[in-house]
Amino acid sequence: MHGFHQRLAELWTVRKEREWSKEEQREFDLCLDANSNYAWKLIQLENLSLMASMTRDFDWLHEICQDIERLQPKK
Template identity: 85%
Template sequence: MHGFHQRLAELWTLRKDRPWTAEEQREFDLCLDANANYAWKLIQLENLSLAASMTRDYDWLHSICQDIERLQPKR
């Protein structure tokens, strides 16, 4: 899980008990931006991976898979 996913969950939980502060709202917006950027980048790489696979360009596919792995959170 990325840090922005964890913070989204924390903020969501806080909002169940009380309204957010202005700072918490800004954090939520930043986390949503980070999540959208992450999702779109991953989708793009997955589509490129499919194209590389369909064209049997295995060097390109390997490079794309490395990019996907770099996007994944480190454990």
């Protein structure tokens, strides 16, 4: 899980108890922006991976898979 995913969950939990402060709203917006960027990048790489697979370009596919792995959170 990325840090922005954890913070989104924390903020959402706070929201159930009380209204957010302006700073919390700003953080939430930043986390949503980070999540959107992450999701679109991953979608793009997955689509490129499919293209590489369909064209049997396994060197390119390997590069794309490495890019996808780099996007994943470190354990």
